[in-house]
Amino acid sequence: MLSIRDLRLSFKENEILKGINIDVNKGDVVTLIGPSGTGKTTLLRCINYLEKPTTGSITLGDLNLNYEKITKKEILTLRRKTAMVFQQYNLFKNKTVIENVMEPQMIVQKKSKIEAYENSVEQLDKVGLIDKLESYPSQLSGGQQQRVSIARALALKPEVVLFDEPTSALDPELVGEVLKVIEAVAKSGMTIVLVTHEMSFAQKISTKIVFMDKGNIVEEGPPKAIFEDSTNPRTKEFLNHFYMNKLHVV
């Protein structure tokens, strides 16, 4: 349903993404893992054109785009088929929780106020924030803000939801509540592309893991194939570091 072909992105001389090919089927949960600075987030942001790739093409449903010749209208269409959950939540600070979820539906999808309200309440109920409708983002904890932002993304009924390190800015006590919500979203059959450092969570919910290093995809496959049976030395090295650190902390 979503496929990216030969995506390249350079900042001046520096090539960040070196020809990425990815396929995501409907209902897939694809998780991008890898060391910091390898372009996982950049790749995710290319999908809805928050970053401008140098070359490459993307297919999303019936939309077929070449990044080099993309028009403003195509960018809007692409963004309206996707939704993004940011590391820093990025809720509209001047709007209450309910307004944050309602407004995009009214502006982007031209829904009526009543329709938008009902849908928003439903979504906010799912993420457990039905009692916070009139709060402003600054009055909520990080975990609550992130759950609002998930509700805002889902309320638009996108074809794919992009999660950009959704728990990295949260303190450890709040990570659980957000992961629980993401897991529920995954189980509901939503197509997801996720960037995370929560390895055990990735292993649990993903249908496909993509391991990236230095702007390339090193290896991809089902969670078991990557986490347990990988023979690729770079993948093993990365995962060993990860598990060792974890032991160290515990």
Added chain:
Amino acid sequence: MNIGYMIEVFPKLLATLPITLLIIIVSAILGLLLSIGVTYLRLKNLKILGPFLEMYVSFMRSTPILIQLFLVFYGLPVLMRSLGFNMDFGAITSCIVALIVYNGAYLSEILRPAYLAVEKGQHEAADSLGYTPFEKFRKVILPQLTPIALPGLGNAVVYLVHDTSLIFTIGVVDIMGQAKLILANNYGENKIEMYLTIALLYWLVCLVSDRTIKLLEHFTYLKKIERKSKFNKSKVNKEPVSIQ
């Protein structure tokens, strides 16, 4: 001190207030509109126009308003004549033109940082949801930019009020011009009383404009959050909301 004299001249000075107010209101509104255009173009980082706009802003902000007044008053008719328009400009028109051109630059240096103070994440959120650039500006950026810009704009209005005390130098009979005339007829008697009355009058004008701005601030989202928090007595994260 002659209080009776102050009470006597007060209505005479007040009678010229409409001229001052007209100049303030027209140049504030048109100056703001000009500065919005200037800010918009400056933020686009245009290759050819950009440096010219920076020069314009730098020049207007760095030269005394008195000099600018003279330049416009004496220069504008010459400029128009060289362009083939044969028209006369009154002193009031010259004042208004000078103050608009000045405020276009000055206010732009209030609006530009206010725009830049809105976090990048807010832009990205709106973009990722599929807002058009105009929808993003109207619904997300403008409401957040306003409370940041308002205190600066309020100060600018106060400065504008003060700047109008210079327009008598090119012959406008405003408060200061009227005072000059009365004093001249009076052989320069009661100077202190006269200037004190003028000071009080300017104070009054600024007080009104100040209250208006405070009222506007009250309706922006930052104050809304504050009011709500007091009402709820809930714990508020003292996060970057306290921009002022």
